[in-house]
Amino acid sequence: xxxxxxxxxxxxxxxxxxxxxxxxxxxxxxxxxxxxxxxxxxxxxxxxxxxxxxxxxxxxxxxxxxxxxxxxxxxxxxxxxxxxxxxxxxxxxxxxxxxxxxxxxxxxxxxxxxxxxxxxxxxxxxxxxxxxxxxxxxxxxxxxxxxxxxxxxxxxxxxxxxxxxxxxxxxxxxxxxxxxxxxxxxxxxxxxxxxxxxxxxxxxxxxxxxxxxxxxxxxxxxxxxxxxxxxxxxxxxxxxxxxxxxxxxxxxxxxxxxxxxxxxxxxx
Amino acid sequence: xxxxxxxxxxxxxxxxxxxxxxxxxxxxxxxxxxxxxxxxxxxxxxxxxxxxxxxxxxxxxxxxxxxxxxxxxxxxxxxxxxxxxxxxxxxxxxxxxxxxxxxxxxxxxxxxxxxxxxxxxxxxxxxxxxxxxxxxxxxxxxxxxxxxxxxxxxxxxxxxxxxxxxxxxxxxxxxxxxxxx
Numbered sequence: 001x002x003x004x005x006x007x008x009x010x011x012x013x014x015x016x017x018x019x020x021x022x023x024x025x026x027x028x029x030x031x032x033x034x035x036x037x038x039x040x041x042x043x044x045x046x047x048x049x050x051x052x053x054x055x056x057x058x059x060x061x062x063x064x065x066x067x068x069x070x071x072x073x074x075x076x077x078x079x080x081x082x083x084x085x086x087x088x089x090x091x092x093x094x095x096x097x098x099x100x101x102x103x104x105x106x107x108x109x110x111x112x113x114x115x116x117x118x119x120x121x122x123x124x125x126x127x128x129x130x131x132x133x134x135x136x137x138x139x140x141x142x143x144x145x146x147x148x149x150x151x152x153x154x155x156x157x158x159x160x161x162x163x164x165x166x167x168x169x170x171x172x173x174x175x176x177x178x179x180x181x182x183x184x185x186x187x188x189x190x191x192x193x194x195x196x197x198x199x200x201x202x203x204x205x206x207x208x209x210x211x212x213x214x215x216x217x218x219x220x221x222x223x224x225x226x227x228x229x230x231x232x233x234x235x236x237x238x239x240x241x242x243x244x245x246x247x248x249x250x251x252x253x254x255x256x257x258x259x260x261x262x263x264x265x266x267x268x
Numbered sequence: 269x270x271x272x273x274x275x276x277x278x279x280x281x282x283x284x285x286x287x288x289x290x291x292x293x294x295x296x297x298x299x300x301x302x303x304x305x306x307x308x309x310x311x312x313x314x315x316x317x318x319x320x321x322x323x324x325x326x327x328x329x330x331x332x333x334x335x336x337x338x339x340x341x342x343x344x345x346x347x348x349x350x351x352x353x354x355x356x357x358x359x360x361x362x363x364x365x366x367x368x369x370x371x372x373x374x375x376x377x378x379x380x381x382x383x384x385x386x387x388x389x390x391x392x393x394x395x396x397x398x399x400x401x402x403x404x405x406x407x408x409x410x411x412x413x414x415x416x417x418x419x420x421x422x423x424x425x426x427x428x429x430x431x432x433x434x435x436x437x438x439x440x441x442x443x444x445x446x447x448x449x
Contacts, residue, residue, distance in 0.1 A: 009420075016420040017401040024400060029412075054395070057426070060371045061395040064291040067304060071286045074311050075279060153313065158320065158330065184409055188320075203409075 011036060015047050020055040138193065138219050143239045146192060147213060147248045148232055150199075159186030159201055171198035171214045174247070176226075176262060192217065192246070202261065210261055213248040222246070229258045238262060278315045281327055286311070289331050295392045296339045298381040306342075310334045332397060333407065336389055343385040371430055379429035387422040394419060 014033040018024040025034045037044040160167070162185045177200060179185060186201040190213060197215030222241035226249065229236035236258040238249045251258040289310055294303035313334050321330055380388055389408070393399040399407070405415040 013416040013420040016423050017416050019394070019398065019400060022400070027400075027402070053427070054423075056371055057376070057430075058395045058398075060373055060376055061295065061392075062291060063373055064294050066287045066290050067300065070290060070304065070307065071282050073304075074282050074286055074308055077308050078278060078282075078311060078315050153316070158333070 011043070015050055018047075018051065020051040020058065140219065140222050140239050143219055143222075143246065143248055144230055144232075144237045147211075147237050147239070147250045148235060150190070150213070151209075151211060151235060151250045151252075159188045161185070162187055162200070167198045170216060171196075171245070173198075173200050173212055173214060174242070177202060177212055190215070197246075210249070210251040210257075213246075213250070215246040215248075216244055217246055218244060219246055226262050228264060229255065229262075231255070276318050276321065276327065278311070278318060281314060281318070281331075282311055285328055285331055288328060289335060292332055292335050292392065292396055293339070295377070295380060295396055296335065296385075296388060298377055306335060306338060309338055313338070329397075336393075336407075340385055340389065375430055376426070379426050382429070383422055383425065387418050387425075390415060390418045391422045391426065394423075 011033060014030050018030065018033075024030060033047075037047055162173075163179055163183060167187045167189075173185075177185070182200075182202050184203075187198050188201075190197045190199045192213070192215040195215050195217040197213055200212040200214070202210040202212055219239075219241060222239060224241060226238050226240050226247070229238045229249075229251070234252055236251045236253070236255065238258070240247050249258070249262055251261055286307065290303055290307045293306040293310070294300070297303050297306055310331055314331060321327065380391065383391065390404055393404045393407070394401075401415050401419060402412060404419070405412040408415070
């Protein structure tokens with residue numbers, strides 16, 4: 001096209017990034033392409049052919065026959081699988097979701113803040129704390145087992161970016177997992193045997209998952225510092241108790257991956 | 269104050285979205301059986317997590333996220349994936365665009381099947397979901413430059429497979445199949 005090789009690649013990648021029938025060329029990062037095309041009818045011609053081609057491919061992409069009776073088989077499969085509630089859990093419904101309208105979220109935040117304030121005041125007046133409590137008859141092994149059962153499902157979970165919409169300070173990830181290390185860290189609400197908690201998605205690169213669970217409850221006989229991990233298959237888990245907070249770190253991959261997130265440490 | 273939206277009903281979600289989810293799954297997996305299994309898996313996950321979703325308008329994109337993530341997770345379990353296998357040869361923009369009927373859907377799928385999962389996902393998000401390169405980067409949590417590079421390479425590869433040699437596609441196919449970087 002008569003440009004330097006790197007420039008050529010940049011132009012071609014920009015052309016390929018423009019969707020047919022959109023105003024993608026107005027994207028600030030693609031604006032240079034419009035300038036180049038204004039100066040080169042040949043480039044403009046190539047771009048228009050590419051858009052035309054993409055339009056046809058896009059149409060063919062959706063032309064897939066759907067097997068007969070698929071919806072019925074899906075519903076039958078769901079009916080034979082125990083578990084899911086038919087309607088949202090009222091506790092969960094009170095918690096924010098990325099998908100919900102901003103106005104609703106803001107309005108509910110105010111209500112929750114009001115209730116939160118009243119609850120704290122009531123607890124202070126009564127002179128006792130409502131939590132943490134100890135789940136009955138739970139052992140450290142139960143906690144690890146719970147984390148291993150949670151972890152596989154998380155690939156489908158939506159979450160909130162901590163940088164944009166942080167969780168309650170009642171569930172801190174702690175200094176080892178701050179935003180400087182994990183700028184794309186996400187969080188979501190969880191329940192652990194009826195106790196509220198937060199799961200932090202620590203994934204820093206695609207394909208390698210790690211989750212830190214923070215739950216406000218006390219499980220007896222847990223170490224006060226992160227212990228060496230236990231391995232089950234490809235999943236490493238570490239469980240510890242820091243004051244009123246239960247921490248579980250679950251990391252996919254070998255020991256080195258776990259230790260890159262949580263180096264071994266000893267009490268000083 | 270905005271009132272809570274009506275809770276979603278899984279039967280309604282299945283009725284409204286199972287075709288789109290299946291088609292998405294088919295383009296990713298390339299097999300009727302795998303696509304149906306993946307679709308079933310997606311609605312099972314959706315059923316269990318439906319209470320977390322508040323906005324009915326976002327159901328489809330939420331389901332697509334589950335499709336993508338489930339597919340990529342399955343791929344990781346099956347085999348290791350090489351990095352960036354496609355050479356970039358953009359000399360595949362045809363001089364003449366064939367009619368839509370000349371694009372063979374089966375050849376399209378075969379070409380998709382040859383792509384590594386990371387490239388296939390980007391292509392399906394672009395053509396099937398209609399995502400911009402920025403949306404793809406954001407949803408996959410990969411740099412924009414990576415998305416643009418994958419998109420350009422994968423699209424050029426697709427053209428090299430779908431267009432007759434006389435349309436000016438020579439030179440692209442060997443880059444796509446030698447996995448040489």
